[in-house]
Amino acid sequence: MPKPVNRNISTTFVKGIQVLKAFDDDNTHLTQADLAVRTGLDRASVRRLALTLVELGYVRQAGRHFVLTPQILTLAGSFFQGNGVGVEIQPLLNRYSERIGGPASLALRDGARAVYVCQSAARAQPVTFGFTVGSRISLTHSAIGRMILAWEKTGWSENFLQETEIVQHTAASLTDRGAILKAVTEARALGYALVREEFEPGVTGLAVPIGHAGGHGAVVGTSMPTAELDDNARREDALQGLRELAREMTHTRMFRQS
Amino acid sequence: MPKPVNRNISTTFVKGIQVLKAFDDDNTHLTQADLAVRTGLDRASVRRLALTLVELGYVRQAGRHFVLTPQILTLAGSFFQGNGVGVEIQPLLNRYSERIGGPASLALRDGARAVYVCQSAARAQPVTFGFTVGSRISLTHSAIGRMILAWEKTGWSENFLQETEIVQHTAASLTDRGAILKAVTEARALGYALVREEFEPGVTGLAVPIGHAGGHGAVVGTSMPTAELDDNARREDALQGLRELAREMTHTRMFRQS
DNA sequence: CACGTTTGGTCGAATAACGCATACATTTTG
DNA sequence: CAAAATGTATGCGTTATTCGACCAAACGTG
Numbered sequence: 001m002p003k004p005v006n007r008n009i010s011t012t013f014v015k016g017i018q019v020l021k022a023f024d025d026d027n028t029h030l031t032q033a034d035l036a037v038r039t040g041l042d043r044a045s046v047r048r049l050a051l052t053l054v055e056l057g058y059v060r061q062a063g064r065h066f067v068l069t070p071q072i073l074t075l076a077g078s079f080f081q082g083n084g085v086g087v088e089i090q091p092l093l094n095r096y097s098e099r100i101g102g103p104a105s106l107a108l109r110d111g112a113r114a115v116y117v118c119q120s121a122a123r124a125q126p127v128t129f130g131f132t133v134g135s136r137i138s139l140t141h142s143a144i145g146r147m148i149l150a151w152e153k154t155g156w157s158e159n160f161l162q163e164t165e166i167v168q169h170t171a172a173s174l175t176d177r178g179a180i181l182k183a184v185t186e187a188r189a190l191g192y193a194l195v196r197e198e199f200e201p202g203v204t205g206l207a208v209p210i211g212h213a214g215g216h217g218a219v220v221g222t223s224m225p226t227a228e229l230d231d232n233a234r235r236e237d238a239l240q241g242l243r244e245l246a247r248e249m250t251h252t253r254m255f256r257q258s
Numbered sequence: 259m260p261k262p263v264n265r266n267i268s269t270t271f272v273k274g275i276q277v278l279k280a281f282d283d284d285n286t287h288l289t290q291a292d293l294a295v296r297t298g299l300d301r302a303s304v305r306r307l308a309l310t311l312v313e314l315g316y317v318r319q320a321g322r323h324f325v326l327t328p329q330i331l332t333l334a335g336s337f338f339q340g341n342g343v344g345v346e347i348q349p350l351l352n353r354y355s356e357r358i359g360g361p362a363s364l365a366l367r368d369g370a371r372a373v374y375v376c377q378s379a380a381r382a383q384p385v386t387f388g389f390t391v392g393s394r395i396s397l398t399h400s401a402i403g404r405m406i407l408a409w410e411k412t413g414w415s416e417n418f419l420q421e422t423e424i425v426q427h428t429a430a431s432l433t434d435r436g437a438i439l440k441a442v443t444e445a446r447a448l449g450y451a452l453v454r455e456e457f458e459p460g461v462t463g464l465a466v467p468i469g470h471a472g473g474h475g476a477v478v479g480t481s482m483p484t485a486e487l488d489d490n491a492r493r494e495d496a497l498q499g500l501r502e503l504a505r506e507m508t509h510t511r512m513f514r515q516s
Numbered sequence: 517c518a519c520g521t522t523t524g525g526t527c528g529a530a531t532a533a534c535g536c537a538t539a540c541a542t543t544t545t546g
Numbered sequence: 547c548a549a550a551a552t553g554t555a556t557g558c559g560t561t562a563t564t565c566g567a568c569c570a571a572a573c574g575t576g
Contacts, residue, residue, distance in 0.1 A: 007306070013270055013271055073373050079326050117328060
C-alpha cells in the first residue's frame with residue numbers, strides 16, 4: 001500500500017470545505033449535480049458531504065437544492081467575539097464614521113486578498129458596491145487594497161502584482177502593472193491611498209494603514225462620491241479622521257499584540 | 259464488515275467542523291491539546307484536522323497555538339452576497355437606524371437559537387453587550403429572541419421553553435418558564451416584543467417580526483437605554499420605525515420568496 | 517536548573533469510510 | 547411523452563483514517 005501523500009492533511013475534510021465554498025456570492029441554491037460540477041468531486045462524495053452539511057445545520061434542503069443557512073455566520077461570530085470586535089472595533093468605527101461623515105471600514109489582508117471585517121455608516125447614503133462582512137476586496141483597484149499592498153514587506157507587493165490578474169472595473173481603472181505599482185509606491189510614501197473611480201464609477205476611496213509597515217496587514221478606509229472627496233478641505237478632514245481611527249485601532253485587542 | 263451507521267454522513271467532515279467550532283467567543287488561541295479536550299477527539303485526529311485548517315487558510319499557527327484567521331469571514335461573505343445583504347438589507351438598516359435614532363438589527367432564527375445577521379448604528383452610543391454578525395442571541399431574554407419565539411408555528415415555542423436552560427442575565431430576568439411563555443404570548447398578541455433590562459442592565463430591547471407568523475423566522479429590533487424607551491412618545495416612534503423597516507424588508511431578495 | 521508532566525510528532529496495523537460502478541427511481545427538459 | 551439528467555441506494559475493492567504506542571520536545575514547577 002503506497003504511503004499517503006501527506007498524512008497531516010485530511011482529504012475528506014478538504015473536500016467538505018470545497019463543497020461548502022461552492023456556495024458563493026452568485027450561487028446560493030445548488031443541486032447535488034451543481035456541487036459535483038463546481039467541486040469536481042465524485043457524485044457520491046458530494047452527496048455525502050452535502051448531507052453532512054445539512055446534518056450540521058450549515059445548509060438546508062429546498063427541494064433538490066441545497067441552500068446556505070445563517071448558521072454559517074456563527075463561525076464568523078466566533079472570530080468577532082474572540083477579537084473583541086463588538087465591544088471595541090465596531091464602536092470605534094461607529095464613532096469615526098460620524099466624525100468622518102461617511103462610512104468607515106476595517107479590512108485585513110488574508111493571503112493574497114483582503115477581507116472586509118466590519119464597517120459603519122454614519123448616515124444613509126447612496127448604495128455603492130454593497131460590500132459586507134467577508135467580502136473580498138480588489139487589492140489592485142481599491143484604496144484599501146492599495147494601502148495593504150503598500151504596507152506589506154518589501155517585495156511582496158511587487159511579486160503579487162506580477163502574478164495577479166488585472167481586472168478593469170471602470171474606464172478609469174489602471175490596467176498597466178507598472179502604473180499600479182507606481183500608485184502603490186506613492187501610497188507607501190504618503191502613508192495613505194486615494195483611489196479615484198477605479199473600482200466603481202463616481203466613487204473615490206481613501207485608506208490608511210493600522211500600525212507600521214510589515215505589521216498587521218490591516219487598513220481602515222472610507223469611500224465617498226468623488227465630488228465630495230475632490231474638495232480639498234473635505235478630503236483632508238476625512239484623512240485626518242482615518243488617521244485618528246487607525247491610531248485608536250492600535251490600542252484594541254485585535255492589534256495590541258505583535 | 260458491519261454496515262456503516264449512516265452512509266450519508268461523513269464522520270471525518272463532522273470531526274473537522276467540530277475542530278473549527280472549538281474556536282469560540284472566549285477561545286481564539288488553542289493548542290492541539292486544548293482542541294483534543296474541547297472536541298473529545300483523539301489527539302492524532304485533532305492534529306491532522308487542525309493542520310488541514312492551516313493548509314486551507316482558516317487557521318494559522320502561532321507557536322503551539324492555532325488561531326482563527328479572517329478568512330473564516332469569507333464564508334459569511336458568501337451568505338451575505340448571495341442574499342443581497344450589502345445592496346438591500348444593510349442600506350435599509352442604515353436608513354432606519356437614522357429614522358429610529360438608535361441601532362437597528364436583523365436576526366434570523368437558526369435552529370433553536372437566533373443569529374445576528376447585521377446591524378446599523380446611526381450614531382455613536384454607549385457600548386452595550388457588543389453583538390456582532392454571527393452572535394447568538396438569547397431567545398428567552400431578548401426582545402429579538404422573544405419575538406422569534408412568538409412568531410414561530412404554534413407549539414414550537416412551548417416545546418422550546420420546556421427544554422431550554424433558563425439563564426438569569428440580570429436581576430430583572432424572568433426565570434419562571436411560565437412567566438416567559440406568558441411574555442411570549444403577549445408579544446404574539448401585540449405584534450412586537452419589549453424586553454426591559456432582562457438581558458443587560460439599563461438596556462431595553464424592542465423587536466418586530468418580518469412577515470407573517472410561521473414564516474421567515476426573521477425579526478428586526480433595536481435596543482436603547484431604558485430611560486429612553488420608557489418615554490411613551492419615543493417608544494411609539496421607535497416601534498413605528500421598526501414596523502416600517504420590517505415591511506420594507508419583506509420586499510428584499512432575502513424575504514421575497516417563500 | 518533539573519525533572520516530571522504535558523504536549524507534539526510519527527508510524528504501523530486494523531478497519532471504517534471512500535470512491536466508483538451499477539441499477540433503479542424521480543425529475544427535468546426538449 | 548420520451549430521453550436525458552439527476553437523485554438515491556448498494557456492493558465491493560481500495561485507501562484514507564483512526565488509534566494506540568512510542569519517542570521527542572516543550573513547559574511548568576519546585
